[in-house]
Amino acid sequence: MGGELVTGSSSLEGDGSQAESIPLLSYTDQFYQQLPFYLSIGMTPEQYWDDDCMLVKYFRRAYELKRKERNNDLWLQGLYFYHALCDAAPLYRFSTKPQKAAPYLSEPFPISMEEKKEREERAERDRFIKMRQKMEAMVTKTAKQEVSEGGSG
Amino acid sequence: MSKQIKFNYEGTDYTLEYTRRSIEKLEQRGFRLADVADKPVSTLPVLFAGAFLAHHPFASKEVVDRIFNEFADKETLLQKLGEMYNDPIRAMTESEGKVKWEANW
Numbered sequence: 611m612g613g614e615l616v617t618g619s620s621s622l623e624g625d626g627s628q629a630e631s632i633p634l635l636s637y638t639d640q641f642y643q644q645l646p647f648y649l650s651i652g653m654t655p656e657q658y659w660d661d662d663c664m665l666v667k668y669f670r671r672a673y674e675l676k677r678k679e680r681n682n683d684l685w686l687q688g689l690y691f692y693h694a695l696c697d698a699a700p701l702y703r704f705s706t707k708p709q710k711a712a713p714y715l716s717e718p719f720p721i722s723m724e725e726k727k728e729r730e731e732r733a734e735r736d737r738f739i740k741m742r743q744k745m746e747a748m749v750t751k752t753a754k755q756e757v758s759e760g761g762s763g
Numbered sequence: 764m765s766k767q768i769k770f771n772y773e774g775t776d777y778t779l780e781y782t783r784r785s786i787e788k789l790e791q792r793g794f795r796l797a798d799v800a801d802k803p804v805s806t807l808p809v810l811f812a813g814a815f816l817a818h819h820p821f822a823s824k825e826v827v828d829r830i831f832n833e834f835a836d837k838e839t840l841l842q843k844l845g846e847m848y849n850d851p852i853r854a855m856t857e858s859e860g861k862v863k864w865e866a867n868w
Contacts, residue, residue, distance in 0.1 A: 637852050638790045641783045644855055659784040660817070663765045663851035 686719065765854075766847045768814070772830050778818045779844075783851050785816035796848055803841065810844050 635643070641659075648658050648666060651673040657665055693715060700709035720726040768779040794813065799806045811834075812827045834840055 636790050636795070638787045640852060640855070641787065659787070660782050663782055664854045666854050667857070 682721075686721070689719065690715070766843075766850050768843060768847070772833075777815070777822075777830070779811075779814035779847070780817045781814055781848050781851060782817045785813055786848065786851055788816055789813040796845070799841070799845065807837070807841055807844075810848065811840070814844060814847065 645655075645658060648669060649655070651669055653665070653669050697712040697714055699711075701711045703709060720729050765780055765782075770777055770779075789809070792809075794806065794809050796810075799810060808828065808831050811831045812824070815822045815827055
């Protein structure tokens, strides 16, 4: 029971006459088999053969991190392309009268939480400064009006 | 960090460890880990001597044999050497494994 659930592989049961032989690789064979991969991810032959044998684990993890980072970079680049295309799209609406393209992003997307928080705080600060400038302008305008009304009256 | 056995013998510090190179050298001389179970008497000294290759490649056979003879608890030594010998291959094959299992002993 259950054995029949595994399809596409030979059964471990039986007299073994028809079973596939197990490929027996010595440790050395396996080391040589995997050597090109580790060389390709930056390990030197000396590190591979003579240094701490656990180094391979860390090289593998570093390689995974690099791949992940590259994947993120490519995704981000795609996103920039997409935004640039969307921004420039109005220029290519030939059926309507010519329109202005939106400007390209003024700065890169924030990619860390810290950067995102910093941007939000900056935006908040800018909003506050603008509001204060508006208020000050209004106060100045009102004061001027009062002065001119007082002078004429 | 790889597994190591450290000891001092007659005023000299020794570090036993297997690298891929030392395993290759051992296998070139015809050593197979599987033989340790069947022929421990003849293979254990070879396995022990192989652990010197990484840090003490010029240690004489005479000294290595003498150290081996004076080593206590050979059963544990065999077990530890086996684990050490497997490390270089284990480091290359181990993954995060999704299938959980347990033994009943």
